[in-house]
Amino acid sequence: MRDGIIMEVGAGSLVPEVLMLKHEGYRLVQICATKTEKGYELTYSFGQAYKLVNLRLKLAPGAEVVSISDIYEPAFLYENEIHDLFGIKVRMMALDYEGNLYRIDQKNPFQ
Amino acid sequence: MSTRSIVPFGPQHPVLPEPIHLDLVLEDEKVVEAVPSIGFVHRGLEKLVEKKDFQEYVYVAERICGICSFMHGMGYCEAVEHIMGIEIPPRAKYLRTIWCEMSRIHSHMLWLGLLADAFGFESLFMQSWRIREKILDMFEYSTGGRVIFSVNKIGGQRKDMDGDMLKQFMEVLSGIEAETKVIAKTFLGDKAVNSRLRGVGFLTKQQAHDLGAVGPFMRASGIALDNRKLGYAAYPDIDFEPVTSEIGDCYARCDVRIREIFQSIDIIRQAAAKIPEGEVAVPVKGLPDGEYMMRVEQPRGEAIYYVKANGTKFLDRVRVRTPTFANLPGMLETLKGCDFADVPILILTIDPCISCTER
Numbered sequence: 078m079r080d081g082i083i084m085e086v087g088a089g090s091l092v093p094e095v096l097m098l099k100h101e102g103y104r105l106v107q108i109c110a111t112k113t114e115k116g117y118e119l120t121y122s123f124g125q126a127y128k129l130v131n132l133r134l135k136l137a138p139g140a141e142v143v144s145i146s147d148i149y150e151p152a153f154l155y156e157n158e159i160h161d162l163f164g165i166k167v168r169m170m171a172l173d174y175e176g177n178l179y180r181i182d183q184k185n186p187f188q
Numbered sequence: 189m190s191t192r193s194i195v196p197f198g199p200q201h202p203v204l205p206e207p208i209h210l211d212l213v214l215e216d217e218k219v220v221e222a223v224p225s226i227g228f229v230h231r232g233l234e235k236l237v238e239k240k241d242f243q244e245y246v247y248v249a250e251r252i253c254g255i256c257s258f259m260h261g262m263g264y265c266e267a268v269e270h271i272m273g274i275e276i277p278p279r280a281k282y283l284r285t286i287w288c289e290m291s292r293i294h295s296h297m298l299w300l301g302l303l304a305d306a307f308g309f310e311s312l313f314m315q316s317w318r319i320r321e322k323i324l325d326m327f328e329y330s331t332g333g334r335v336i337f338s339v340n341k342i343g344g345q346r347k348d349m350d351g352d353m354l355k356q357f358m359e360v361l362s363g364i365e366a367e368t369k370v371i372a373k374t375f376l377g378d379k380a381v382n383s384r385l386r387g388v389g390f391l392t393k394q395q396a397h398d399l400g401a402v403g404p405f406m407r408a409s410g411i412a413l414d415n416r417k418l419g420y421a422a423y424p425d426i427d428f429e430p431v432t433s434e435i436g437d438c439y440a441r442c443d444v445r446i447r448e449i450f451q452s453i454d455i456i457r458q459a460a461a462k463i464p465e466g467e468v469a470v471p472v473k474g475l476p477d478g479e480y481m482m483r484v485e486q487p488r489g490e491a492i493y494y495v496k497a498n499g500t501k502f503l504d505r506v507r508v509r510t511p512t513f514a515n516l517p518g519m520l521e522t523l524k525g526c527d528f529a530d531v532p533i534l535i536l537t538i539d540p541c542i543s544c545t546e547r
Contacts, residue, residue, distance in 0.1 A: 081481075105400050107509040109494050120494070122481065127418060129481065151400040151517040161227075172223070179227030186235055 083120065083131040088142065091121075091134055095145045098123045103130070105145075108155035110163045112187055116140065117165060136165065146171035154178075164188040190215040195528070199228050203306045203532035206542035210535075214528055222523040224516055226545055233547045234506055241501040242268055242476055246340055249493075252508060253544045254335045255298060256486045258291045260544075261340035264506065266420055267482035267495040268342050277470060280344035282463040284421040287330075287339065289452040289459075293364070294323040295487030296445045296452075299539045300375065303442065306536050307384045312374055319367050322360055329353065344469025354460045361453050372446045376439075385439035389522040389534040392436055401518035402511045403489020404448065405538045407432045408440035415485035426458050441537040448487075475499055486511055488539050510544035 078084065086094050103123035111118050113135070119142065121132040136142060144167050146152040156167040157178040164185030176184070193214050199207030209225040236248050249264035250257045262284050269276060297320035304312035324334045330349050331337040339347045349357075375381060391401065396409035406413065407430055414430035416423045431447045433440035476497035484491050489511030496505040515538045522534055 104397050106490075107492055107494075107514070109505075109507045109509070111496055111505040111507075113504075122492070126413065127415075129483070131481070149400070150398065151514070154513065154516060174225075177225075177227075179230045181227065181230050181232070186232060 078130040080128045080130070083133050086132045086134055088134065091132065092143060092145065092148070094132055095121065095148050098130070099148050101125070105149040105151055108152060108159065110159045110165060110187070112163065117163060119159065121145070141166040141168055143168050144170040161185070162187045197531060201532070203536060208540065208542050212528070212531065217528045219523050219526050219528060219531065222520050224520060226542070229542070230546045234508065237503050237506045242497065242503050243342060245503065245506065246342065247338065250336055250338065250340070252547045253541055255295050255541065256291060256488070256544065257336050258287045258340070259484055259486045259491065260508070262288065263482050263484040263491055263493040264495070265340045265342050266484070267480045267493040268476055270480040270482065271476040271478045271495060271497055272472070272474065274343055274470065274472065276344045277467045278464045279348070279466045280468045281422040282459050283345045283349060283468060285423060285426065285459045286349070286456050287337070288421060289455045290323055290326060292452045292487045293449050294320055294327070296449050297323065299445060300371070303533070303536055306532050307381065309381065312371060315371050319364055319371070322364055326357055326360060341469065343472045344467070346469070348468045354463070358457065358460060361456060365450065365453050368446070368449055375442055375446060382439065384533055385442055386437060388438045388530050389526060389537060390436050391518055391522050395521055396518060399518040399521055400514050402514045403486070404441055404444045405489065405515050405518060408444045409436040410434045415483045415490050418483055420484065422459055425462060426455050428455055438533055438537045475501055476503070488512060488541055489515065508547050510541065510547065512538070512541045512545045
């Protein structure tokens with residue numbers, strides 16, 4: 078994949094694509110959620126040396142996403158953040174704070 | 189048979205200027221696991237993008253952190269400038285480089301002082317912060333501020349540095365360089381300091397990669413990755429290589445940061461020698477539409493500014509992935525197997541900035 082690419086993936090192909098990147102030696106750089114008109118989009122960024130590639134998963138409101146923390150251990154922090162700020166349910170996180178990563182008064186402020 | 193117990197560490201602790209909590213699972217005096225807990229002072233600065241237009245948000249970005257405030261402002265501006273196709277003047281790029289490296293010296297000096305304080309070497313703490321004060325004076329002289337500088341704007345810089353100021357800065361930097369060499373001897377050569385740093389908190393190259401570590405924490409484990417090489421500001425015109433160490437312990441992290449201070453002084457000298465004459469900003473026309481992920485090498489490591497714009501003056505999303513957030517999994521790994529007494533030093537060696545993390 079070329080540097081800076083944002084490749085759209087479906088819910089079913091997220092894990093295989095992430096596994097492929099892991100196999101190719103990419104590191105997890107970040108996971109970012111954005112609210113859109115039709116729901117949410119999650120951008121998973123991976124780096125190899127100075128190259129950055131992104132996978133984008135579009136989610137309908139209320140949809141769940143499977144965790145990638147068993148593939149990339151640091152993902153649990155990003156996924157808990159996404160859950161706390163956007164209310165997106167992430168299944169099978171390696172460490173689930175159950176909504177308590179951030180101690181904020183307003184629940185899911187970006188929802 | 190060893191006794192297993194859980195010891196709460198933080199959120200208020202003498203070694204932590206900002207709140208973070210760890211549940212340390214101990215077997216006798218050895219840490220076997222650490223579970224982090226953050227979010228005590230989450231400020232929701234990313235949410236503010238809904239109420240501040242894309243030009244005003246520069247001031248919010250600067251306030252993510254009081255140490256890297258210049259770089260936060262610059263990272264955000266560079267992201268918006270990429271979206272809008274704005275090419276800032278060459279002089280502005282050099283000014284950004286100089287202020288970035290001043291920020292790095294300031295941050296590393298602050299860290300050295302905190303480290304010295306953590307292992308009880310108060311005079312070394314005092315000397316580190318005394319030297320740091322000179323950098324803050326340079327900031328005050330050139331920007332008017334010591335914490336928040338407000339010199340970044342979309343399209344360039346709000347202030348310039350004239351020839352006399354740069355000449356004066358070169359003299360101050362020579363003094364800082366000489367004084368840093370003196371304290372570096374103690375940090376890297378003193379027997380008592382070595383006993384606290386050497387062989388403590390190892391992170392291998394593979395672990396640093398797998399756990400997504402960034403910055404000096406990662407480079408001290410042998411990964412030569414420095415986002416300044418991506419070519420923002422005037423870094424393409426500057427001759428430098430990432431500072432690394434192959435050791436991967438607390439000593440290596442200290443060594444890398446000290447060498448980065450000398451490297452930053454050299455970069456400022458190169459930039460001051462090459463800075464072209466000309467304007468420091470260009471007018472901004474139109475509104476941003478599109479998205480961009482800007483990567484900046486902050487003192488603590490890679491920071492990512494994701495900006496998504498919709499063609500209006502209000503942005504859809506600003507997201508800042510800060511270096512401390514990325515370094516938390518690596519820090520947890522280094523804690524496993526360490527002595528309980530080494531926990532404060534170990535936490536400090538990732539140079540945690542909770543203010544950034546709680547943006």
